[in-house]
Amino acid sequence: MFSAQQDTQVIQQAIEAGVSAYVVDGLNTGRVKPILDAAVARFKQFNTLRDELSTTKDKLVERDLVVNAKRLLIKHHGVDEPEAYRMLRRTSMDRRVRMEVVAQSAIDWLQGLEGSKH
Numbered sequence: 617m618f619s620a621q622q623d624t625q626v627i628q629q630a631i632e633a634g635v636s637a638y639v640v641d642g643l644n645t646g647r648v649k650p651i652l653d654a655a656v657a658r659f660k661q662f663n664t665l666r667d668e669l670s671t672t673k674d675k676l677v678e679r680d681l682v683v684n685a686k687r688l689l690i691k692h693h694g695v696d697e698p699e700a701y702r703m704l705r706r707t708s709m710d711r712r713v714r715m716e717v718v719a720q721s722a723i724d725w726l727q728g729l730e731g732s733k734h
Contacts, residue, residue, distance in 0.1 A: 618643045636662075678716040685719035688726040 617635045619626070627638050636658040637651050682704060689700035707716045 678714075678719075681716045681719040681723065685722040685726075688723060692726050692729060 617630050617637065617724040618639045620640065621627075621632075621641050630638050636655045639647070639651055682701075685704055686697055689695060689703055690697060693700075693703075695703070704715060704718050704722065707722075710716045711718065
């Protein structure tokens with residue numbers, strides 16, 4: 617953003633709104649390209665970090681589903697942790713669905729069994 621204003625509050629608001637560069641003293645044609653290059657690079661970096669964060673959050677959710685499914689399989693079927701994992705993995709491969717889908721189905725089914733006992 618090119619501006620003649622040097623007000624700190626205005627600059628802070630611009631940055632919070634997503635401005636990646638705030639240039640005071642107007643537009644100098646010799647400075648435009650490097651400033652735009654830096655802004656584009658910062659934007660790409662931000663998008664990469666945002667995508668990585670989203671992927672990491674998704675993986676954590678998937679991991680938690682698998683851990684909870686294993687816990688319930690251990691409890692209801694008396695198997696150890698490696699066998700519970702093998703059960704989930706085998707089902708995932710046999711049905712050609714993602715592991716977290718199998719884990720969620722197992723959780724739903726096993727929790728349903730717990731609910732019907734009470």
